[in-house]
Every structure is written in structure tokens, then in C-alpha cells.
Amino acid sequence: MLQRKNVLSGLLFIAVAAAGLWVSRNYPIGTALRMGTGYVPRLLLWILLLLGVIVMVMGLRAGAGKTQADSETTSVWRPLIFVTASLVTFSLTIERLGLVISILLLIGIGSLATRELRLIEMVLATFLLIVLSVGIFIIGLGLTIPVWPEW
Amino acid sequence: MDLFHDLAIGFSVALTPANLAFAFAGVLVGTLIGVLPGIGPIATIALLLPLTFHLEPVSGLIMLAGIFYGAQYGGSTTAILVNLPGETSSVVTCIDGHQMARQGRAGAALAVAALGSFFAGTVATLTIATLAPPLAKVGQSFGAPEYFSLLVLGLIAAVVLAHGSVIKAIAMIILGLVLGLIGTDGNTGGSRFTFGMTRLADGLDFVPLVIGLFGLGEIMVNLTQPGHTRSVVAKKVTGLWLTMQEFRQAWPAVLRGTTLGSVLGVLPGGGATLSAFAAYVLEKKVARDPSRFGRGAIEGVAGPESANNAGAQTSFIPMLTLGIPGNAVMALMIGALTIHGIQPGPQIMTERPEMFWGMVASMWIGNLMLVIINLPLIGIWVQLLKVPYRLLYLSILLFSAIGVYTVNNSTFDVLMAALFGFVGYVFIRLECEPAPLILGFVLGPLMEDNLRRAMRISSGDPMIFLDRPISLCLLIAALLLLIVVALPAIRSKREEAFQES
Numbered sequence: 001m002l003q004r005k006n007v008l009s010g011l012l013f014i015a016v017a018a019a020g021l022w023v024s025r026n027y028p029i030g031t032a033l034r035m036g037t038g039y040v041p042r043l044l045l046w047i048l049l050l051l052g053v054i055v056m057v058m059g060l061r062a063g064a065g066k067t068q069a070d071s072e073t074t075s076v077w078r079p080l081i082f083v084t085a086s087l088v089t090f091s092l093t094i095e096r097l098g099l100v101i102s103i104l105l106l107i108g109i110g111s112l113a114t115r116e117l118r119l120i121e122m123v124l125a126t127f128l129l130i131v132l133s134v135g136i137f138i139i140g141l142g143l144t145i146p147v148w149p150e151w
Numbered sequence: 152m153d154l155f156h157d158l159a160i161g162f163s164v165a166l167t168p169a170n171l172a173f174a175f176a177g178v179l180v181g182t183l184i185g186v187l188p189g190i191g192p193i194a195t196i197a198l199l200l201p202l203t204f205h206l207e208p209v210s211g212l213i214m215l216a217g218i219f220y221g222a223q224y225g226g227s228t229t230a231i232l233v234n235l236p237g238e239t240s241s242v243v244t245c246i247d248g249h250q251m252a253r254q255g256r257a258g259a260a261l262a263v264a265a266l267g268s269f270f271a272g273t274v275a276t277l278t279i280a281t282l283a284p285p286l287a288k289v290g291q292s293f294g295a296p297e298y299f300s301l302l303v304l305g306l307i308a309a310v311v312l313a314h315g316s317v318i319k320a321i322a323m324i325i326l327g328l329v330l331g332l333i334g335t336d337g338n339t340g341g342s343r344f345t346f347g348m349t350r351l352a353d354g355l356d357f358v359p360l361v362i363g364l365f366g367l368g369e370i371m372v373n374l375t376q377p378g379h380t381r382s383v384v385a386k387k388v389t390g391l392w393l394t395m396q397e398f399r400q401a402w403p404a405v406l407r408g409t410t411l412g413s414v415l416g417v418l419p420g421g422g423a424t425l426s427a428f429a430a431y432v433l434e435k436k437v438a439r440d441p442s443r444f445g446r447g448a449i450e451g452v453a454g455p456e457s458a459n460n461a462g463a464q465t466s467f468i469p470m471l472t473l474g475i476p477g478n479a480v481m482a483l484m485i486g487a488l489t490i491h492g493i494q495p496g497p498q499i500m501t502e503r504p505e506m507f508w509g510m511v512a513s514m515w516i517g518n519l520m521l522v523i524i525n526l527p528l529i530g531i532w533v534q535l536l537k538v539p540y541r542l543l544y545l546s547i548l549l550f551s552a553i554g555v556y557t558v559n560n561s562t563f564d565v566l567m568a569a570l571f572g573f574v575g576y577v578f579i580r581l582e583c584e585p586a587p588l589i590l591g592f593v594l595g596p597l598m599e600d601n602l603r604r605a606m607r608i609s610s611g612d613p614m615i616f617l618d619r620p621i622s623l624c625l626l627i628a629a630l631l632l633l634i635v636v637a638l639p640a641i642r643s644k645r646e647e648a649f650q651e652s
Contacts, residue, residue, distance in 0.1 A: 005580075005581050005582050006316075006319075006582075008581055009319055009322075009581040009582070009583050012577070012581065012583075013322050013326070016326065020329060020344070023344060023346075024343065024344070027341065027343065028339070028341065030339075031611060032606050032611035032612075032613065033606055033607065033610055033611030034611075035338070035339075035602075035603050035606065036339060036341070037336045037339045037341030037342075037343055038341075038343075040332065040599045040602065041329055041332050041343055041344070044325050044328050044329050044332075045329060047325055048322060048325045048326060048329070051318060051321060051322040051325065052322065054318060055316075055318055055319055055322065058318070075375070076375055076580075078374070078375075079370070079371040079372075079374035079375055079576075080371055080573065080576055083367060083370060083371050083374075083548065083569075083572060084569050084572065084573055086548065086552075087367075087548075087551075087552055087565055087566075087568060087569035087572070088565075088566065088569055090552045090556075090565060091552075091556070091562040091563075091565035091566050091569070092562070094556055094562060094565075095562060099553075103549060106548065106549055106552055107545055107548075107549065110544075110545055110548045110549075111541075111545060113371075113374050113544075114374050114541050114544075116539070116541045117541070118541075121542065125542050125545065125546075129545070129546060129549055133549065133550075133553055137553055137557060141202075141205050141557075143205075143557050144560075145553075145556070145557070145560075
């Protein structure tokens, strides 16, 4: 398991470095005395590429064929999908629908990230969180966030 | 005496009602997250960064600092009573602390943890006050080549002393350095990795990055793990005091822990966790009868608990005097300062003395508050453990979203936080620690700037780093650290030190 993780991390570093090097291919490099825009970033990306290769090779050499089963009981994807979705929804709704509705949506979608949902507890918590958010951010800090939808 | 004059300025800042309130809020939140497992000081400070944006810089720093050292107190409470470390820095406290609790000596264990921490906090505060001014002077005499080499040493040391794979940590630093360079190049005006987005012209925003990597990434990882069943030892804690014999056993350990923690905290990569582990190992070594450890030896609580608090506080020294963060929490502090337009470094003490000394004074006040918050109110904290994680994570998620949005009133920032949450989750699952990345991110522009200046001094000759004696020494030290950590014997010792349990 640990070794597979090293191979994947190595590949990740290599991919990021390669993408960065490709994006910065036209950045002026300049000389050591007069460094251009691309000098330091490209230098760093080459180092990253090298380190990625080392990490990957170390992972490949150390444990061939040793794979362990995942120890997690819950899905690996579930939190990732719903936490991300709840934030994206929040960013889309906060300015148009206001704080209260955005919070309801965020909690509604976010709570799907786990299967341990309890309805009554959730309603109470949501109410408390809305009161707290309005109290801290709108009344306490005096921020100009719309609370209700603007028609 | 200059020291007393400076401290007087500090107390006049720290004792204003507003700053007292922020110190109190900080240590209260710190204790809270210290008690709750599954959310650490890094994530909390990241989550509260947006809030400090709306405060005075001094007040913001006082609050953030309070969270950091407050968490060290809170973490010990759950370690002792529930055998569940609230923070990684209190993992070793579980060993003997919980044994003491099972023998009915929970009161003594909690008392020694709180009093030891308070003593350590006092010493650490004085250490900062005496050590910081001369260090800042040294820092001010550094030229660009020395400063660059110092940054290299700082970054290398930070990963060598932290746990996990060194080579992956270095890769994460490099990645952080690159991310720090996104945006318009201050020297040439060219834009880098902005993909034509004007939002990225000023660089990646700090708040969405850290909230994503630490706050959101951590939530998602916790959600994939099966729900913890927390069996609270809900027995009433009585006798919150030490017997004469316990006192005699504990105080040398407190002294040793404080000294060790104060030293290790100053080192890059040091701080609370390393100090606590090292202190436990030390106590076991010097004990006349090491077999008592693991069966409720009071030294096993007194040493590490003093050490983690001392280490947490002295790790502010390199950050405040040289602008170099030794750990991720300090990188967040630097981020908080930069949000306010303050560049951390040696000049801070001369340009903003009220801020520096105000923060130092507030640390001592905060430590005093912590003893009061922790000892009599211990029952309340234990009750808090009953809050299920399914409610906790929703609150964290919500406050992350609102917090990120409020910094710039920008929905783009919320999307960036979601993106970095995804990235953080991938990193943690691949066992690539995100902490070094933040160190790199904070120092990226600073390193490039100093590299450029050094090259201008030497007309483009990289040998300047080896020609200057101080710079050479710093680089040799960095190289030695790397060689040492590569040696198999040391490497296994290092693994051992982090797995003492």
C-alpha cells in the first residue's frame, strides 16, 4: 500500500512538473545576472521532476506486488464529491440567493458526505449554525453579505 | 533594563480590554480544538484567518497565537481522561497520563499537566523576550546571499525534523515554492502560470489555499474513517492537586521538559510535537526505574506536557525575528501578517515594537488564563467530547465557506478553496504532507528575491554562496542535515522517535 502510494505520488510530482514546464515553455529565462520571468520557476520545476522520478523509482523498487486492501469502511469518493459539490453550490448561490438559503444548500449537500445522518439533530444544528453565522458575520463583523434573496 | 521597558510596552498593549478578550477567545478556541480529536491547530488557525482580516494585526496575532498554545493544554485533557490524544503533541501524554487516570489519579495528572505547562509557558515567554532582540540584530546584518542560504537551511531542517518521507517533503516544498511564484513577477512584470486569469495576477490567495489544504482536506479524510466511538471516563475528577511526593517527582521532569522544549522549539521543524516526543524519551532515559513508565509515572506526563507548551511558544522566535517559519502554524502566522501588509523579518521589532512585545506579553497572560480555563472547567471540556463528528464537520465546512468568501467578497475564492480541498485530500491519501508546501509557498517570493539580489551582487556568479563565510556555514549545515537523515542508522532512530508508544 505504502509503495503504491509512493509510485502515485511520484507520478503526481512528475505530472505537475511536466505541465508546469510546458506552460512556462515561452517564459523568458534570462541569465543568472538578469533573471527572466521563467528562470526560477523552471529551475524549481526541473528539480521537482527529478524528485518525482526518485520517489517513483523508490516506490517501484521497494515493494513489487504487495498490495493491501483498503481499510476504510466508507467510500473514498463520497466525502470528496459531496464536500466539493457543497462548496461549489455555495459559491454559486451566496450572492444571488443570500446567506440563509446558501447555508441550507451547503448543509443539505454537505451532509450527504457521511451516511450517519440524523434528521432532528440536523435540523436543530442547521438552525443554530444559521443564527451563529448571521450573529458573527453580519451583526458582529458588520459584513455586507445579502442575508435573503435579492429580487 | 531594556527588557523591562519593552515588556512594559507589551503589557500595555496586551492588557487593553479588547486584546484581553481576543487572547481569551484564542485560548478558549484553542482548548476546544485541543479537546476535540479530528481537528488540529493548523486547520483551526487556517479557518480563523479570514476573521483576523477584519481585526487589528496585533489582536489577530494574539488570538491566533492563543489558539496554538491553547491547543497544547486541551490536548492533554483528553489524552489523560479518555486515552485519546486531541493533538499529535499529546500522543505521549496518553501513555502514562491515562494510566494515572485509571488508577484514580486523574486529578494529579491534570494538575501536573496544567501547572507544568504554565511554568513552561512562563519560561518560554521570557526566552522569547531575551533571545529575540539579539537574533533580530543578527538577522539585520545578513545580506541577500546569507539570507538565501538561511532560507535553504530553514526549509531543509523543517523537513528533516518533521516525520514522514524526507524526499517527498522536499518535493512538497518545491511545489509550494512554485505555487508561491504564481502571478505577476515583481522584477520583470511578466505573468507566470496565471492562465490569463486576472484574478491570479496578484498571486494565489493564501486563505483559500490553506483552508482548502488543511481545513477541507482534513475533513474529507476524517469522513472516510469509521466513526470513532468515544468512551468518556465520565467519572468525577477529584483532588486536582499534587501530593508532596508527586510534587517532588514531577518538578525535575518539568524543568527538563521546559528546557528541552524551549531549545527544540527554536529549531526549524521543531515545535510542540517533536518536543513532547523527545521529552518522553529523555524522562525514560534518566529515570532510576524506567519500568514505571507506561504504568502511570508522573514524570511521563510532566516532562512532555511542559515540553510541548515550551516548544509551541519558542517556535515563534525564528518567525518573529528572521521571518522564517519553522512549522506550518508559523507559516500561517506569516500569512496572517502579510494579509495585513506586514512583512515579517528582523525589522519587525524595531518598526512595530508594540506588536512584537504585545504578542509576547499576551502569551504569558494567555497561559495564566489557560490554567484557569482548564482546571476548574475540566468537566465542561469532557462533555464536549460527546459532540459527534457528523455535526462538527458541517460546522467546519460552513465556516470555511463563509470565511473564505468574506476575505475578498469573492466567489472565485470559494471555488479555489474547493479545488485545494480536493488537492489536499489527494495529498493526504498519498501520504504527502501538505505542511511543507505551505512553508514553501510563504517563502517562495522571498527566496527568489534574495536569489536575484545575491546574483546582482556577484554579477551572476553562484559561487557567492560559498565565498561568504556565514552563507557557506549555513549551506554546509543544510547539507549535513540531509546526509545525516540519509544514514540508515539515524533514519531508523528517527522513525522510532516518532513512534514511541
